[in-house]
Amino acid sequence: MSIRLSTIWSWLALAVVLIWTLLPLYWFLKNSLLTPDEIARFPPPLYPLEPTPAAFFNIFGLDYEMADGIVRRGSGQANQIIRGLGNSLIVSAVVTVVTLFVVLPLAYVFARLDFPHKNKLLFAILLAVALPPVSTLIPFYAMYVRLGLSGTLVGLIIVTLTITIPFVTWMLIGYFRNLPQVERLARIDGFSRFETFLKIIVPQGRSGVAVAAVIAFLFSWNEYTYALMLVNGTTANTLPTAISGFLFQHPEPSHLAAAVALTMVPPALVAFFLQRHIAEMNLVDPVR
C-alpha cells in the first residue's frame, strides 16, 4: 500500500516537473504554427486551430503557399537569420576552444598545487564571475569605439570570453580536485609535469572537460547583452540579436517563435550529450 502511494507521489512529482518545464515553452512555440489571424485572436487560442508550418519556411526567406491559396512571403530578415546562424556558430566554436585552452591549465593549477598567494590570485579570478555585463559593457563599448572593434566578430569573441573563462574555471577547479591523486605515481613513471597534465589528468577528467566545453558553448550561443550593443545591425550580428527583430511595427510572432525553435536545436543536441556526463560532475568549493 505504502509503495503504491509513493509511486503515485513520484509520478505526480514527475508530472509537476514536466509541466513546469514544458508549459512556458509550449505556450510560446505554438505561435510558430499559428496564422497571423489566429495570433490576433482574443482570448488567445489554447492550441493551433489550423497548424501551418509556413513560418519555418519564411524565416529562411522562402514563400509558403497556404491551402487557401494565400502565399505567406519569406521574411526580409532571412539574410540576417542565416548570417546570424553562421556568426553564432563561429563565435561559439572559437569561444569554446579558447576557453578550454585557457581554463584547463588554470583550473588544474589551482585545484592540485599549493603555492604562495594562491588564494589571492584565485579570488581575483572569481571576482570576474561577479562582474555584471552591463558594467563592463560601458568600458568595452567606449574602448571598442576607439579601437574600431565594435561591430566585429573578434570584438564579440573577446568580450564573451570574459564571461566564460571565470565561470568555467570555477566549475573545473572543484572537478579536478576530486580526481584521484595520481601525480606522484605519474612522476615515478617518468612523466614530466606537462605530460602528467596532458596525458593523465585531461583524459581522466574528460567528462568534466566535455561538460565545461558544453557550458562555454551555451553561454556564448545565448549571449545577448553584449551582442545587442556591440554587433546589432552589423555584419557581425549573432542569432539572438537577429531574431529579436520580429516584434516591431509589423509583428511576426510566428516568425519569432519559429526562429526561437531554430536557436534551440544546437543546444538541445548538446543537452542530450550533456545529461549523460553532467551527473558524473562533482562541484565543490573552489576557495578553501
Added chain:
Amino acid sequence: MKLRVTAMAVTGALMLMSGAALAEGGLEAQSGETVFFRGWQYKTDIVQDNVDRYNNEQGGNVDYATVTGDYPAIMEQNLMAGAELDVLYANPSQAGRYFDGGWIMPAEALPNIDAIKADMYPNILDAWSYKGQLLGLSYFVSTRGVMHVNLKKYYELGYSDADFPADWDALYDQLYEMRDKGLDQPFLPHWINEWYGISWAFDFEVMNRGGQVAHPDTHEPLLTTDADGAAYKTLEDWKRIWNDGLVPEEVLTYNESSYIDAYASGRYVFSPQQLYDLETFNREDRSQIAGHASLLPYQGQSWGLLDSAVYLMTSRERSDGHTDDVKRFASWYGYQDQTGNVFVGNRWMQESMLFSGYKSVMESEAAAERMKSALAREQDIQAVLGVYAATPYPKGIWSVVWAEEFNSWLKETLQEFVQDDGDIVETIEAINEEIADLNKKYGL
C-alpha cells in the same frame, strides 16, 4: 586666402563632376563597394525585395539588415563609431541631432535635389529641413495617434457616427459612459514602452488641445501650469482614467507589436494608432476587426502628430566612388528609379497605405484607389485626408539637437507620474525645467 578660394573652387568642381557623373551614369552602381542599408523592422520582405530589384537592375551591392532594440540610441552609437552604415531610416527628431553630430550627409548633396524638393509638400519639406538643409528623402508620412474606432463594438454599445467625440475631453467623457454600459476598459492609450510611446502620447495630446511644449524656433519651454492649460488637462485626465481603472495596466510594458495585436483583437473601442494601420486592421488575415476599423474625423480639433521617417545618408569615411554609389542608391530608393517612377514610395502606398512626402505619389490615381480599398467605408477617405491635413508637427521639441534625450526622459517621467499618482503641477514644472536645462547644455 587665395589658397582657401582655390580649395573651394576645386571642391566645387569636384562636386559638379560627381554630380555630372551621377547624371550621366544614371543610377547604376559603379564602385563595386558594398552599400550598407539599415532600418527598423517593418515589412522586411518588401524592403529586401526592393533592394534586390536595385541590385539586379542597377548592378548594386546593397546590404540590408534591421537594427533592433532602442533604435535611436543604437544608431547613434553606430554613427559615432563610424560603423559600416551608409543609408539609414530615421525620424526627423533624430535626424537633426545626427546632423549636428556631423555624422550625416544632407540630401542637398544629391544632384537632382531641386527636382526632389519641387515634388515635396512644403510642410513636409519644412519638417525635414534642419538649419536650412533638407536632411533626407521620403520614407513615409503619417498621423500617429489618429483616434481609431472599432465600429462593431461602438455600434453594439448603441452609439452612431453622430456620437463621435470631437475632442479629447469628449472622448474621455464617452469612456465613462461606456464603463457604465458594462465595458470596463474601452480605451487602449498610446502609453506603450517604445521610445516613441507615452512621451509622444503626451506631445500629441498637448498639441491637439491647442498647447505647445516648446517654441518652434527658440525651443524655450512653453507649458503652463494653470488648470485650463493643455498640459494640465492632459495629465489630469490621464490620472483620472488610470486611477479609475479604465486603462489596462499592461499597456505600459507593450512594444509596438503587442500594441497592434492587442487592438487588432477587437477588445477595445478606441485607440490612438498609426494612420496607415487602418489598412492592417482592415485585413481579414491579420485582424479580428477587419471591415470595422475606422477613425474619428476632424471636427475642429486635430488628432495625433505628424509622424514621418526619412532615408539619411551617412558621412562616414568612404572613397568618392563609394560615396557616389551611396547617393545613387539613396536617390533610387528614396525618390525615382531609373524609369522616373517613385518606385519605393508608390509601392509602400500600394502595400500598406503609407503616405509619402511626394506629390507625385499622393496625387496619383493609384493612391486614391488604394486608400479606398484599405478602408472600412467610403466616407473614411475624407476622414483620413481631413485628419491628415490638420496634423500638427512638434517642431519645438523635434527639430532640435536634444530631441531624443528629452524624449527618453519624458517617457520615464510620465510612466512614473501615472503609476505613482504624481503631482500635476510639479510634473509640468519638471518638464519645463528639463527643457531649459537641455537648452543650456547645448547653448541654445
Added chain:
Amino acid sequence: MRAAQRTAELSNLQFSLLLALPVLVFLLLVVAYPLGYALWMSLHEISFFGGYKAVFVGVEHFADVIGDRKFKKSLWVTVRFTLESVALAMVAGLLIALVLNRKMRFAGLVRTIVILPWCISLYGTGVIFSYLAKGQTGIGTAIAYALGIEEAVNVVNKQWVIEVLAVGNAWNMAPLVAFFLLANLKTIPSRLYDLAAIDRMSRLETFLNVTLPPLRFTLFVFTCITTVLSMKLFDFIFVLSGGGPGTASATLTYRIYKESFKDLDLGYGAAMSFMLLALILGTTLILYGLWGRREARSI
C-alpha cells in the same frame, strides 16, 4: 629524459606560473582593463556629443548616485528580485534533482527535456514569459475564458511583475542547479536508505538525515551562483518588461543600461556599476561568512 627530469624539478610555484601566467595576463587584459577603465570613467564627466571630452570630477558621481532616488528604488527591486529568484531556483532545482534521481524508463529523454530551459537564451526566455504572463496573450486569460470567466488575467503589472521575472529567471536557472545536485545525489550509497528504513524513519526524516547532508555544500555553492547571476541579469528583464511598467521592475542593471546607453551619461553609469559590483561581492562574502565557511569545514 634529462629534459623531463628538469621539468620535474620545477617548484610548484614555477610550474604554476608557467601554466597560469599567460592566462592571468589574458584575464588582466579582458577583465582588469575594462574595470580600470570603468573606474576612470566614474571619476570623469564624459561627453561624446560635439567632440569627445572628459573632465575630471572626482567622486562627484558616487555622491550623486547615493542621493539618487531612482537608484534607491532600483536597489530595492534588485534585492527583491534576487531573493525570490534564488529561493525559487533552489527549490525547483532540488525538486527536479530528486525526481531525476528515481529509476525510471526514458530517463535520458526526461533529463534532456528537463534541461531545455537552460538551453534557451535569456532573450528567448524573456519573450516566452512575456507571452505567458501578459493579459493579451497569456495562458491565464486563455484558461479564464475556457472556464467561462470573461476577464483578461494579466500579471505583468506593478504588483506582480517582479514575481513574473523571478519565476522566469528561476525557470531558466533551475536545470543547472538540478544537474549538479543530481551529481551529488548519485554519490549517496543506497545502503544508507536501507538503514533508514530499518530505523523506521519517516520520509521527511529520511530526507533530512540521509538525503540533505551531502547536498548542503552544493546548495551553498549554487545559492552563490544563482545570487550572482540574478543580480547581474539584464537581457531577460530588458526583453520581458523593459524595466516597467513604469519603473516597477527597473533593476540596477536596467538603470545602469539606461544611464549609460540611452542618456550617454557614461561616468554616472560607471559609478553605479561599482555600487552594483559592491552589492554582489558583499552578498557573496556574507553568504560565505554565514554559511559557506561552516559547510566547508564539515566536509
